[in-house]
Amino acid sequence: MSDTPYTFDSPDADIILRAPLHPDDPESTEFKDLHTHKVILSTSSAFFHGMFSVPQPHQPDEDDTNLPVVHVVEPAEVFELFLRLIYPIEPPVIDSIQIVDHLSQLAIKYMVGCVRARLKQVLVSPSFLTNDPIWVYAIACRMDLDEVAKLAVPHTYQIDLTRDIPRPLLRAMTAETYNSLLRSHATRREELTVAVNQTKINGCGCSCGPWFYTRLILLMRLAIGEKPFLDRQRLDSCLSQVEHKSECKCGSSCRVSAQVISTYFTNVLNEIGKLV
Structure with a gap:
């Protein structure tokens, strides 16, 4: 197996996914083109399968490669990681729970089961369970990974749920998810x-x-x-x-x-x- 990371510029690609480099800047026109393969995307994702089942208008890119272009709204950095989890290549190392959170939302949006399975393995790593148990719990609940959520709950016992949860993390949980965690702490x-x-x-x-x-x-x-x-x-x-x-x-x-x-x-x- 080659040690060189896969780059999304394959000459046999048949579709370009164009992702913004600076999505938070409305005036930015910089994008990253990810040359991909419909067969891989449609096999892995129900979303792309449905998209490619409908004839698409011809949209050649600016470099005149004669490939159709699909614009995505997700940041290029995150979306490329997402594709690396879909493609049959060496999966990327993910060391940020915030990135896992973004990828979990993409897995749900694009209906990609293989990404869900890979993120499940990432979430149960000791580092995330020890350092970010609330995040792990919230993401697991969102993805219906009940066994991962149950595994994360005991690691949250050393956290004061009324004072030690940042607002962004609270927003990542539904009221039902948060109340369920409160009940677990009350039982404990x-x-x-x-x-x-x-x-x-x-x-x-x-x-x-x-x-x-x-x-x-x-x-x-x-x-x-x-x-x-x-x-x-x-x-x-x-x-x-x-x-x-x-x-x-x-x-x-x-x-x-x-x-x-x-x-x-x-x-x-x-x-x-x-x-x-």
């Missing part, structure tokens, strides 16, 4: 609260213990209310907010000793780990 909060409540605190019954753990559990519940995601680091941050001035003489057996606290947090995490 309930599960975490149950896990915290049913974790046993073992230790002596000294006077400092009840107050200390009541305060600690309250802080953990507040943390769960903010983001339904708990790990040892967040648990420790709750612990650091409790001012403990114990005069207990029980030593290592005290309910608020470092050893018992560590065991308690481990048990909390074990309960959380049981959640599906």
